[in-house]
Amino acid sequence: MTEGRSIVAIIVAAGVGARAGLGAPKQYALLGGRAVLAHGYAALASHPRISRVIVAIGPGQEAMAREALAGVAGDPWLIEGGATRRESVMAALAAVEAAGGAEAVLIHDAARPFVPSAVIDRLIDALERHEGAIPALAVADTLVRDEGGAMGDGVPRDGLMRAQTPQAFRFGTILKAHRACPADADVTDDAGLLRLMDIPVALVEGDPMLDKLTYPADFARAEEMLRARMLPRTGNGYDVHRLVAGKPLWLCGVEIAHEAGLSGHSDADVAIHALVDAILGALAEGDIGQHFPPSDPQWKGAASHRFLEFARERVKARAGVIAHVDVTIICEAPKIGPHREAMRARLADLLALPLARVSVKATTTERLGFTGRKEGIAAQAVASLLVPEL
Known part of the structure; x- marks a missing residue:
């Protein structure tokens, strides 16, 4: 991307994170002494190629979000998200558009607290040649089907990749995709919308640090990863x-x-x-x-x-x-x-x-x-x- 052009990062933080078993949204849980949300926000906001960060939060979460981001954001740009991830992203895209738009956006899940700077650079560089790009890692483990608690047939892993976030898009392209694709489209992330429109999405090298926090054990693993990087x-x-x-x-x-x-x-x-x-x-x-x-x-x-x-x-x-x-x-x-x-x-x-x-x-x-x-x-x-x- 051209140096100095507007690149906005969107953090999706409107979920409730029930599977984490924390009794509260996992994006506000503490990890290494600060909120999960604050880790990702700090990494994106401090990157020299990102101009602004907007956070889509759940209803009634503004006080929690401001407390979580105290120390990493003076006056964070918060907007209320929707009942689904897609609705939250759409609300954030609309807010960016109302504020004058951007050349590109990075859309990131708050539940992925660690965002290596090198991955951000790879994503932005990929937008020089593509309309969208996602970080991904090759699947290393053997894959098998679960047949009622018993091991079923193996699943070939050749060519399989684990998709991560942040995902990067040219702003006009992802905005058009969200507006054009039906609300019940069978996709789990924003890159899937581009695929529905037959727009190729580039793969760049991801990072194990980007793994998502979903279950209680994931938080223990993240604490260990954080300590290892001290x-x-x-x-x-x-x-x-x-x-x-x-x-x-x-x-x-x-x-x-x-x-x-x-x-x-x-x-x-x-x-x-x-x-x-x-x-x-x-x-x-x-x-x-x-x-x-x-x-x-x-x-x-x-x-x-x-x-x-x-x-x-x-x-x-x-x-x-x-x-x-x-x-x-x-x-x-x-x-x-x-x-x-x-x-x-x-x-x-x-x-x-x-x-x-x-x-x-x-x-x-x-x-x-x-x-x-x-x-x-x-x-x-x-x-x-x-x-x-x-």
Whole structure:
């Protein structure tokens, strides 16, 4: 497809998922700490060739959808789907058309949470030569018929493929297919509508990560796959603030009695600022100044724990885990030792971590430099994360 042209992803998330046995729609179940729906949304929304994502949800599911997508979507484009998958897709296509249309759409099932970027690229590239394309995998297992609980004849598997989603189409073609084919057409997916119209659909290489979540055991398997894709990331942060008389001193979210406090636009908690930078650095999402610029008056005097909670939620939004944090405070005074355990406990609470995964240390510069002259306090931090790479 031409670079820069409009490609919209549609996520079908209006089902009830009864076979999963969860007592609630499976697209809102947690997987690796975030909703199944959020995994697929994040993968599609972050792909550089996709311009927008629209989600077709069931009646009364808006609050659940917004909660599920918090952290991965600021203001998600939600529309109410229908009683069937096809009705939901049609509602989404109509919404895209009303918003000005698109050159192409990718239609994806919310129950397939993991969407490898390489598969998206293969699908979009295939639309250069075809009206539609789907990812598929060859059937590897022996196939047999079930004859009343007994093994029946084998089914030849030569040429058989397992179809997956997302499925990609030129927008005008799939819209026409949905409108032209009868409502009771014997198809199970959108590509089947093109086949009814004798429009060839290309096959591209799929990925086992795209397997659908249907039964309870599928969720356990998906958790294992997610853990297997976890890769370590490390970030470091460093910050300095000047000491001034007449201000409260905050370190690691704990107020310390001292003759001077730290000067800054917020409460100037130098230790938390360094830790926020370490976490954002591990995510490769910039630094604290980009997200909370000192030029913005809303952050004047703000409690720094808000910045740390934001960083924690960014890790959660990436389905990541904070494995360990280590903060070093550099100053001549005050003495950090008497407050160390309170600082560790406060950081552990803010990050929702066990105390054993939070380290706070202190050192001096042997009276050298600005910290040695008691002009300011410095802090450095290291954050170790595990983040899935799909």
